[in-house]
Amino acid sequence: MLMVATGNKAVATAVKDARPVVVAAYPITPQTEIVEQIANFVESGEMEARYIPVESEHSSMAACIGAAATGVRAFTATSSHGLVYMCEMLHWAAGARLPIVMANANRALGPGWNIWAEHSDSLSMRDTGWLQVYVGSVQEAYDATLMAFRIAEHDDVLLPVMVNLDGFTLTHIMQQMETVELGDFLPPCTVPHAIDTANPGGYGTLTPPTEHFKFRWDIERAMRDSVGVIRETEAEFARRFGRQYAPVEEYRCEDADVVIVAMGTLGKEAEVAADVLRNEGIRAGSARIRWFRPFPAIDFGDADVVVIDRDYSFGSGGILAHELKAAGMAPYSVIAGIGGQEVTYDDIAGFVRNRIPGGEYWFGVSD
Amino acid sequence: MAEIPKEEYILRCTSACAGCSSSLVLRYILKAAGPDSVLVVPACCTSVIQGIYPNTAMNIPVYNVAFASAAAVASGMSAAFRSVGKKTNVICYAGDGGTVDIGIQALSGALERGTDFLYICYDNEAYSNTGMQRSGSTPLGAKTTTTPEGKRDAKKDLDRIVQAHNLPYMATACSAYPLDLYKKVQKALAIRGPTFIHILAPCPPGWRYPSEATIEMGKLAVKTGMWVLYEREYGKLSVTGASKGALAKPLPVGEYLTRQGRFKGIDAATIDYVQQSVRDNLARIAREVEGVC
Numbered sequence: 262m263l264m265v266a267t268g269n270k271a272v273a274t275a276v277k278d279a280r281p282v283v284v285a286a287y288p289i290t291p292q293t294e295i296v297e298q299i300a301n302f303v304e305s306g307e308m309e310a311r312y313i314p315v316e317s318e319h320s321s322m323a324a325c326i327g328a329a330a331t332g333v334r335a336f337t338a339t340s341s342h343g344l345v346y347m348c349e350m351l352h353w354a355a356g357a358r359l360p361i362v363m364a365n366a367n368r369a370l371g372p373g374w375n376i377w378a379e380h381s382d383s384l385s386m387r388d389t390g391w392l393q394v395y396v397g398s399v400q401e402a403y404d405a406t407l408m409a410f411r412i413a414e415h416d417d418v419l420l421p422v423m424v425n426l427d428g429f430t431l432t433h434i435m436q437q438m439e440t441v442e443l444g445d446f447l448p449p450c451t452v453p454h455a456i457d458t459a460n461p462g463g464y465g466t467l468t469p470p471t472e473h474f475k476f477r478w479d480i481e482r483a484m485r486d487s488v489g490v491i492r493e494t495e496a497e498f499a500r501r502f503g504r505q506y507a508p509v510e511e512y513r514c515e516d517a518d519v520v521i522v523a524m525g526t527l528g529k530e531a532e533v534a535a536d537v538l539r540n541e542g543i544r545a546g547s548a549r550i551r552w553f554r555p556f557p558a559i560d561f562g563d564a565d566v567v568v569i570d571r572d573y574s575f576g577s578g579g580i581l582a583h584e585l586k587a588a589g590m591a592p593y594s595v596i597a598g599i600g601g602q603e604v605t606y607d608d609i610a611g612f613v614r615n616r617i618p619g620g621e622y623w624f625g626v627s628d
Numbered sequence: 629m630a631e632i633p634k635e636e637y638i639l640r641c642t643s644a645c646a647g648c649s650s651s652l653v654l655r656y657i658l659k660a661a662g663p664d665s666v667l668v669v670p671a672c673c674t675s676v677i678q679g680i681y682p683n684t685a686m687n688i689p690v691y692n693v694a695f696a697s698a699a700a701v702a703s704g705m706s707a708a709f710r711s712v713g714k715k716t717n718v719i720c721y722a723g724d725g726g727t728v729d730i731g732i733q734a735l736s737g738a739l740e741r742g743t744d745f746l747y748i749c750y751d752n753e754a755y756s757n758t759g760m761q762r763s764g765s766t767p768l769g770a771k772t773t774t775t776p777e778g779k780r781d782a783k784k785d786l787d788r789i790v791q792a793h794n795l796p797y798m799a800t801a802c803s804a805y806p807l808d809l810y811k812k813v814q815k816a817l818a819i820r821g822p823t824f825i826h827i828l829a830p831c832p833p834g835w836r837y838p839s840e841a842t843i844e845m846g847k848l849a850v851k852t853g854m855w856v857l858y859e860r861e862y863g864k865l866s867v868t869g870a871s872k873g874a875l876a877k878p879l880p881v882g883e884y885l886t887r888q889g890r891f892k893g894i895d896a897a898t899i900d901y902v903q904q905s906v907r908d909n910l911a912r913i914a915r916e917v918e919g920v921c
């Protein structure tokens with residue numbers, strides 16, 4: 262079905278179509294519309310799920326954990342302060358190997374209060390064992406949310422997935438999108454280690470130093486296996502529904518002398534910047550990182566790399582820039598879009614023109 | 629005791645201290661609950677006594693969860709079970725710290741939302757797992773590792789907080805009276821919606837008394853009126869078991885306090901103050917039972 266929707270509405274619609282058994286959530290700007298919409302779907306009978314209006318985000322993740330532990334599909338959505346408030350439970354969800362799906366509306370953290378887009382919230386949860394995908398359009402928010410359930414619940418993965426969409430610049434903008442007839446794209450959720458009172462066991466029992474690392478290694482093994490599951494899921498989605506995605510969306514990169522790397526809506530803006538630069542005779546391309554965990558294998562040959570971070574690791578550098586450095590690149594690291602700072606494609610084209618390989622540039626500060 | 633099933637859900641190999649009353653009563657709780665039950669356990673002594681992976685002393689699914697999260701995990705678990713038509717009992721078994729302090733928000737939320745579960749707080753009046761630090765439930769005057777001179781604040785009144793949520797069933801119990809507890813667990817689990825039991829559970833190393841005195845310590849708590857056994861069904865209060873006698877004629881609180889090392893050196897004024905609060909509390913309960921409040 263064709264519709265015009267916001268990013269939030271797209272996520273809520275995908276969740277309705279995925280038919281989770283439990284949704285536990287707490288409102289926070291700019292995610293609120295997702296949980297309101299789901300609560301409405303449930304009230305109106307369009308969705309059969311139990312909606313648990315918990316008293317905090319720590320509890321929304323805890324309730325999802327309790328639900329998923331019984332082997333059912335569970336969903337929540339949050340943003341910013343809500344995400345970091347549930348940090349303890351994010352580790353727990355991944356450690357307990359529960360295929361929970363969560364949407365996160367990327368937003369800055371206070372103080373001062375700031376409700377606008379930034380990636381510091383989700384990137385500060387980088388090492389929790391969650392898969393993370395960053396989307397760039399309303400359609401992609403819908404598609405990625407659906408695929409997230411299939412990937413999380415895959416036997417080789419059984420890890421939670423966080424679908425990230427930029428606060429306001431995606432959660433609140435209207436675009437055309439098309440829903441799908443899901444068919445059996447999403448098989449019924451099965452959790453092999455679900456609680457079974459006929460077959461009692463201990464979960465999360467005290468684990469000694471001789472054993473704990475084995476569970477941690479299992480998480481990493483699942484992360485590595487998820488690379489293939491993501492590829493297979495995206496291919497199957499394209500085969501059935503005609504929309505193709507990849508862990509990195511490359512745009513005019515084949516012959517590029519310089520590649521702009523970014524995530525979320527800035528990654529889309531970078532595509533326009535590449536067109537502008539090409540019109541000037543600069544052979545630019547854009548590579549929008551969609552899957553941040555597991556981090557994709559990337560290689561731009563001899564091209565210069567300009568990376569835009571909407572986040573920062575204080576005392577160290579841009580977080581996405583670090584990933585590229587770890588992959589052996591010497592990117593020009595641009596810090597831009599913090600707390601909703603406006604960044605246009607012209608600004609991005611400017612970053613490219615003025616690039617100093619290996620350097621760092623804080624937009625609005627450095628000049 | 630003929631009605632208590634022979635099935636054991638805790639094998640005789642826990643790593644609890646000798647005389648640990650909270651693990652003794654858990655045996656009765658699980659017997660009352662039966663095999664179609666899941667125990668949700670936040671960080672506390674009970675997360676440790678189960679043993680070390682890959683072993684477990686528990687013959688029932690035990691879901692260990694983060695310290696603050698037990699009631700919220702139970703919310704999701706109960707919703708999921710009920711959605712797929714399962715009647716499985718969801719029982720939280722949490723310490724006083726995990727209940728009156730860090731877990732109170734999740735507990736309050738789960739109660740307010742009408743979650744179909746039983747929340748049991750075993751109250752050993754300190755953070756025992758981490759080495760006997762004070763909790764909000766530690767009584768006035770008790771020495772803990774963070775109140776070396778004795779606690780200056782009174783015990784938080786958890787039951788009145790829980791009562792304010794108007795749940796269909798709540799009760800208190802004491803490890804020295806397992807049959808009374810057994811019946812209360814059965815009653816609670818027969819009711820749909822949130823139910824709550826608060827158990828006083830003496831802890832030999834925390835309270836500093838010899839482990840063989842653990843039953844006696846519970847009995848003294850009840851006989852002095854320091855702890856009152858009651859239940860509240862749809863708001864209606866009834867005093868149960870040994871507390872009926874204690875309500876009429878309590879022993880002096882000194883007989884309870886002076887038996888425990890944690891109250892060593894407590895001054896006469898504090899004992900008087902505790903005695904007066906016990907008197908006030910018993911009078912309040914008596915008035916309510918008589919319907920004159």
Ligand SMILES: Cc1ncc(C[n+]2csc(CCOP(=O)(O)OP(=O)(O)O)c2C)c(N)n1
Nearest residue numbers: 671672673695723724725726754755756757
């Ligand atoms: C968030 C968090 N803070 C602190 C701890 C450390 N901790 C584990 S158990 C515990 C005390 C538990 O006390 P209580 O709930 O009374 O149970 P008991 O140990 O007395 O059985 C503490 C402080 C923790 N596990 N998690």
Ligand code: SF4
Nearest residue numbers: 644645648673756831
């Ligand atoms: S410290 Fe107290 S509560 Fe903990 S196991 Fe020992 S006796 Fe039981």
Ligand SMILES: [Mg+2]
Nearest residue numbers: 723724754756
């Ligand atoms: Mg305790």
